[in-house]
Amino acid sequence: MSLPSQTWPWFRRGLMQLFTVPSLILIFAFTGYAGLCRDSGFTLAETVFMAGTIWALPANVVLIGAVLSKASILTAALSVGLSSIRLLPMTVAIMPEMRMDKTSKVLLYVTSHFVAVTAWIMALERFRNVPKESRAVFFAGLGTGFLVANLSAVALAYELADDLPPLLSAALIFITPLYFLFSLWGSARERESHLAMGLGLALTPVFHALSPKTDILLTGVTGGILAWAAGWLARRRRA
Amino acid sequence: MMMTFDSLDAWWWPFLFILIAGWLPTDGWRLLGVYLAGHIREDSELLVLSRTLATALVAAVIAKLVLYPEGALAGSPLWLRLSAMVLGFAVYMTTGRKVYRGVIAGEALLVGGLWWMGG
Numbered sequence: 144m145s146l147p148s149q150t151w152p153w154f155r156r157g158l159m160q161l162f163t164v165p166s167l168i169l170i171f172a173f174t175g176y177a178g179l180c181r182d183s184g185f186t187l188a189e190t191v192f193m194a195g196t197i198w199a200l201p202a203n204v205v206l207i208g209a210v211l212s213k214a215s216i217l218t219a220a221l222s223v224g225l226s227s228i229r230l231l232p233m234t235v236a237i238m239p240e241m242r243m244d245k246t247s248k249v250l251l252y253v254t255s256h257f258v259a260v261t262a263w264i265m266a267l268e269r270f271r272n273v274p275k276e277s278r279a280v281f282f283a284g285l286g287t288g289f290l291v292a293n294l295s296a297v298a299l300a301y302e303l304a305d306d307l308p309p310l311l312s313a314a315l316i317f318i319t320p321l322y323f324l325f326s327l328w329g330s331a332r333e334r335e336s337h338l339a340m341g342l343g344l345a346l347t348p349v350f351h352a353l354s355p356k357t358d359i360l361l362t363g364v365t366g367g368i369l370a371w372a373a374g375w376l377a378r379r380r381r382a
Numbered sequence: 383m384m385m386t387f388d389s390l391d392a393w394w395w396p397f398l399f400i401l402i403a404g405w406l407p408t409d410g411w412r413l414l415g416v417y418l419a420g421h422i423r424e425d426s427e428l429l430v431l432s433r434t435l436a437t438a439l440v441a442a443v444i445a446k447l448v449l450y451p452e453g454a455l456a457g458s459p460l461w462l463r464l465s466a467m468v469l470g471f472a473v474y475m476t477t478g479r480k481v482y483r484g485v486i487a488g489e490a491l492l493v494g495g496l497w498w499m500g501g
Contacts, residue, residue, distance in 0.1 A: 164482060175453070189396050196405035201443065206404045210387040216403050219387075224407030229439035234415025235432040239424050248420075255412040260440055312454035314493050317466070320447040321488045324467065325474045325481045327440055332433060339434035343441025348449060350442075359446060363439030370434040375427065 153277040157284020160265060161292050165326070168318045169261045173293045174300035175316075176203055183207055187301050194297050195290065199259045201359075202227045225360060232367070234258045240270050241278035250279050257286025264323065267330035335374035342366030458496055466492040 160166060173194065180190040185207070197203050205226045209219035234255050242251060266282050273281045307315075331337050343366040350365070351358040387399050422428050448463050455463070470488025477483050 164485070186396075189400065192397055193400050193404055196400060197408050199408055202404065202408050206400070209403065210399075213386050213388070216385045216387075216399055219399075219403035220407050223404055224410070227408045227411055229436060229443075230408060230411040231415045231418075232432040232436040232439070234412045235419045235422065235429065236436050238416055238419030239422075239429065242419070251416050252413060255416045256409055258412050258415070260443065263436075264440070309454050310493065310496055313458060313496060314489055316447075316451070316453060316455050317463070317489060317492050318485060320444045320467065321470050321485045322481060323440065323444045323447075324471060325479075325484045327437065327444070328471075328474070329479060329481065331437065333430065335430060335434050336437045339437040340441045343438035344445045347442045347445035351446070351450065359439060359442040362442035362445075363435060366438030366441065367431065367435030370438060371427075371431040374430065374434070 149277055150280050153273065153280045154284035154287075156273075157281040157286075158288040160269070160285045161288040163265075164318075165261055165265055165322050166289065166292070168315075168322060169289065170293055170296045171315050172200060172319060173297050176200060177297040177300035179204070179207060181301050183211055185210075187298060190301055191294050191298055195294050197223070198256060198290065199227060199230065225357070228360060229363060230258055233260075233263050237263060237266065237282075240267065241275070241282055243276050246276070246279050250283065254279060254283045254286060257282065257289065260323065262286055262289055264326045264330050267332075268326055333374070335370050338373060339367050339370035342370055458492070459499075462492060462495040466495070 176194065177190060180193070185193070193203055193206065197206065202223050205222050206219060209222050214222070237258060238251060238255075262282075262285055266278075266285060269281075270278055327340055328337065331340065343362055346362045346366050347358060350361040354361060385399075387396060389395065422432075448467055449460070451458070451463070466488040469491050470484040473487035474481065474484030
């Protein structure tokens, strides 16, 4: 495969996304995961392997829960799969933004591993400043940087005890929903997405009361379909 | 398939378990997503639906972090967390849509509130 001359500069620019506030928040979240794994009896190698292969924190937490409850491998795989369905529409949504006719298919399949909430939100937000033919490479750089830095942080945090003051821990944890909320709003491509966001927020307590174990899935599917249907009706009326 | 994480004593078993129960059901969705995206037209309704589904699912993750937190945030009052999110969003929307400004405003209210209550 011959690489165009613009490849490495954009890969490097993707890597540099490591030095941003959301990236630091993600690293903090992964150090929390390392502590959870150590307290749950996983070895260092298992902890790092699990983080790197799954690469989605909620799914990691679900798998830890399944292992601790002595679930069979099939039950564990089903729980992880159900809790990770969002990765499918997230991947479908981001691919057209970085795919051109000449973009390598292998590159797209490999970089899809980096699709996870923080990288996805960040990439959609930054893509407007990246030429379309360089976005896949930019995203590969961003994902590689995130993966290497967070796996190192996980290994380091596993070895060190975490005893932050509670007020500081609370403040650090709270950055995640604040940051996700604003950048999700900013990354929206159309009004339907803003509506989907509002519905997702508003329906969560409803579905949590009905079914606490599948609340995210039920909320997301209901909110997503309602928002799309509302947009479809509005577009038809205009046409 | 009643095999559990501790079923086998072999060194490789936990890693195989993680691959089957963790890697397969996450990267499976991602790889399927790349395949489907390659077969959907860019102006397709399915693509709009993918975006609304993905957005609503991420919004539900956010709502759960705020409404049902774990760890250090679990002891904080719900009204304080909600007020901090609303204030942060208002600041984000009204001061040029800069994410860091919203984060600082929301954090200031949360930390101030916890500190005032003796947290």
